[in-house]
Amino acid sequence: MRRLLIRPGAIGDCLLAFAALEFLKADYTEVWAPRAIAPLVWFADKTTALSDTGIDMAGLGDLRADNAIKAKLSEFDEVVSWYGANRPEFREALAGLRCVFHTALPPANCTMHATDFFCRQVGAPLGLCAKLAVERRARRDTVVINPFSGSRRKNWPLAKFRELAQQLPLPVEWTAGPEEELPEACRFESLADLTQWIAEARLYIGNDSGITHLAAVAGVPVIALFGPTDPTLWAPRGNEVIVLRHEPLCDLSVNTVLQAVRTADF
Numbered sequence: 001m002r003r004l005l006i007r008p009g010a011i012g013d014c015l016l017a018f019a020a021l022e023f024l025k026a027d028y029t030e031v032w033a034p035r036a037i038a039p040l041v042w043f044a045d046k047t048t049a050l051s052d053t054g055i056d057m058a059g060l061g062d063l064r065a066d067n068a069i070k071a072k073l074s075e076f077d078e079v080v081s082w083y084g085a086n087r088p089e090f091r092e093a094l095a096g097l098r099c100v101f102h103t104a105l106p107p108a109n110c111t112m113h114a115t116d117f118f119c120r121q122v123g124a125p126l127g128l129c130a131k132l133a134v135e136r137r138a139r140r141d142t143v144v145i146n147p148f149s150g151s152r153r154k155n156w157p158l159a160k161f162r163e164l165a166q167q168l169p170l171p172v173e174w175t176a177g178p179e180e181e182l183p184e185a186c187r188f189e190s191l192a193d194l195t196q197w198i199a200e201a202r203l204y205i206g207n208d209s210g211i212t213h214l215a216a217v218a219g220v221p222v223i224a225l226f227g228p229t230d231p232t233l234w235a236p237r238g239n240e241v242i243v244l245r246h247e248p249l250c251d252l253s254v255n256t257v258l259q260a261v262r263t264a265d266f
Contacts, residue, residue, distance in 0.1 A: 001026040004073065006081035007033045008050060009104055010150065011191070011210025012234070013114075015040075015217055017082065018130035020118035024080055032083075039192040040214075042133045055083065059090035066093040073097050080122065106233060115237050129237045132217045134199040142173045144201040144220075148180045149209035156207055156225045156249050158182075163254050168261060170202060175211070203266040205257070207249075208234060216241050221266040225252060240265065 003026035007014055014037045021031065022043045031041045035049035050056075053072065057065035073079050074097060082104040084090040091101060106117040116126040147161040165172040175194065176185035188194040194211070195218045198204055204215035205223045208231075216222045216236030223242045224235060227249025235243045242260050246252035 001078070002028045002076045003030075004076040004079045004081075005029065005031045005044075006050070006055070006079065006083045007031065007037075007104075008083045009034070011037065012208075012213040013105065015130065015210070015213040016114045016234075016237070017118040018043075018217065019115050019128035020122045020124050022130065023119065023124035023128070024122055026078075030076070036191050039190060040132060040195065050083070059084075059087060059093040070094060070097060073099065110233060112233070113235070113237065114233055129239075130217050131219060131238075132195060132199075134195060134218050136200050137196070138200050140173075140200050140202070141170050142201045143168050143170050143203045143205060144173050144175060144198050144215070145204075146175045146206040146209065146211045147182070148176055149207040149212075153228050154208045154226075154249065156227075156252060160250075160252075160254050161205075164205070164257055167254070167258055173201065203261070203264060205261075212236055221264050223257065223260050223264060225249060225257070227252075 003024060005021050005024055007017055007021060014033060025043050029044050030046045031044040032048050032050050032053055033041060035051060038047040038049050041047045054065060055069055058069040079099040081099060082102050085101045085103045102121045106114050110117055119126055119128055145161055147158050149155055174182055174185045176182040178187060195214055198215050199218040199220055201220055203221050206212040208226050208229050212222060212224050213236045216238040221240040222236055226243060226245040227247050231243045231245050242264055244260055
């Protein structure tokens with residue numbers, strides 16, 4: 001069985017779907033995913049960046065583009081795609097191929113965790129938890145903090161993160177994305193390198209963000225701070241994840257986070 005899995009989305013959305021994707025592993029498994037995510041897909045025989053496949057051109061009226069992508073997809077016994085569920089013209093262009101389409105995000109009225117939603121789509125058991133195969137080359141007695149996310153509404157104030165850092169029992173290492181202003185931050189060109197670095201720390205603290213999900217699947221103890229989003233649906237999944245939710249998030253006290261740090265096993 002040769003199976004192709006196509007998974008678009010932001011970092012956190014993709015990582016929450018990893019358990020479902022791994023469940024679908026076949027004799028040969030290829031995954032098309034966002035370029036940043038592709039190096040993290042440990043269970044695939046081959047990964048390809050979505051932007052390199054030409055899939056975005058299919059269904060736009062260009063017969064050559066449609067034929068090119070159909071030729072690629074016809075190499076597989078089955079294609080399971082979270083791309084194109086909302087593009088009827090794309091699905092029409094692939095008519096005749098063995099393609100199964102799933103919605104890429106849970107609906108607004110969903111009451112189950114996103115990972116369980118994706119697993120149910122493919123018939124996988126509920127309660128699964130993805131784990132990246134990270135080989136820890138060293139262990140640092142530090143706490144990694146990423147004080148950002150994809151939305152300001154989901155960010156605990158940076159001033160409170162700094163106050164927290166002063167009271168933690170271990171030194172703090174900061175990290176941030178390439179466009180986020182934090183002079184002392186450690187930055188990495190690839191998510192694979194960032195994952196390795198986070199996994200070697202003792203503890204990670206961050207907002208509801210893709211990097212917080214990355215820390216959870218890397219196996220490091222995590223304290224995740226949630227505000228407007230529902231952790232019942234979107235919390236990082238793992239045995240060593242502590243979720244603190246407060247709305248508005250800016251009113252979450254430093255002392256509450258410190259109490260969580262004291263209960264964390266790191």
